[in-house]
Amino acid sequence: MNVAVFAFPNISPFHLAVPCMVFGEGARSAGIKEFNLAVCSESKAVMPSSAGFDIQAHHSITKFDQADIIIIPSWPSPETAPSKELATSLLNAHSRGAIIVGLCLGAYALAHIGLLDNIEATTHWAYSDDFKARFAKVKLNNQVLYLEHNRLYTSAGTAAAIDCCLYLVRKFLGSEQTNAIARMMVTAPYRTGGQTQFIALPVPQNVADERLASLLERMQKNLASNHTIDTLAEQMHMSRRTFTRHFQSLTGQSVGQWLLNQRLNHAQRLLESTDLPLEHLAEQCGFGSSVTLRHHFRSQFGLSPRDWRNAFRQA
Structure with missing residues (x-):
């Protein structure tokens, strides 16, 4: 399976590395040979990255013509539209059946050329207002990690980009090989796309949070048990109301x-x-x-x- 990743001047090396790790080095280290990865740019010249060092793609976007999956791992800025050549390549690739992926701000590239019109898509939550203002035809959902529609994939920020790429691996190769790549990357092999993007308290910050984190771990290990809000609140030595509010603030979700x-x-x-x-x-x-x-x-x-x-x- 041919995977083409698009690089551009001043790209974040971290954003570029996500699909390269999943479909390239991570897959190879896990013994998976199904992916042929190519990093492409509109010019094969040396380009600056946002991290203060230069990068160079060895392939041009003509590689898109043979790609099964094309990934735009980020985007220069919200107001920048793809060049005519890049837009044509993406539209032609999607028309012939290729999968097009816009990770994080990469969704802007897809939206600018109309690929996301009238479908649900996502991007980084911090850009929600700007995205809505620019692309009224896109049904933006800024609460999820990633979305899939008609061979078009969009994701939230960098960690969600990892989830989206692993989901694609899972879709084509199954869970065993996805788990192998995730183990090499020391990351979770699967988070549902519908999981919330932004959690107010991502890590425990006090004793109560530590107790709740411990409770969540016990719940995960005993999913067959009948967990009720009352019994869980009792274990936390909290009132039902305090427990539900604390649970929501730490996890971003209701108990149910x-x-x-x-x-x-x-x-x-x-x-x-x-x-x-x-x-x-x-x-x-x-x-x-x-x-x-x-x-x-x-x-x-x-x-x-x-x-x-x-x-x-x-x-």
Whole structure:
């Protein structure tokens, strides 16, 4: 599978490195040979990076003509529109069936040329107002990590770009090889695209936060248990109201939504790695019955658990 990554003058090396690590060095280190990575630019000349050192792409954007996946890992500025040559290459590639990815501000490049018109897309939350003002036809969702629509992918900031790239690997190669790359990168192999972008307190900052972090870990290890707000609040020695407010401030989600996401993530892993009957799998994940599991799974992912298992086990 041919993967082309676009580089431009003054690009952040970190943004450029994300897809290069996932589809290049990270994949090779994990023994995965399915990806042929090419870093491309409109000119193969030496370019400055935003970090104070120079970079040089060895390929031109003619590589887009053979690419299965084209990634725009960032973008110079919101007001900058792609050149005519770059716009034509991206539009032609999408028309022939290639996947086009705009990571972080890379969504601007796709929006400028109309690829995101009338569909849901995301970008870094800090640019939400600017993006909405420029691209009224785009249905911006600034609450999620990444989105997929008709072979078009957009993501939030740098960490979410890693999630989006790993999701693409998972889509084509399945969870085992994705996990192998994630292990090499020492990162989580999968975060759902619908997870919130911005969390007010990303790390514990006081004793109460530390206790809640410990509670979250215990909940993750015991998803089959019937966790209620009252029992959880009691473990934290808090009132129900104080606990729910504290939980929301630390995780960015309600207790119910956080639990549902954890249970769905666990269900995905079990579907991909075991042959457990659906009823037993639902019980292990805390859904109680396969009917409840099917309902939430289809609502979140647009697929039945059986379809998910077939797709990713075959991959």
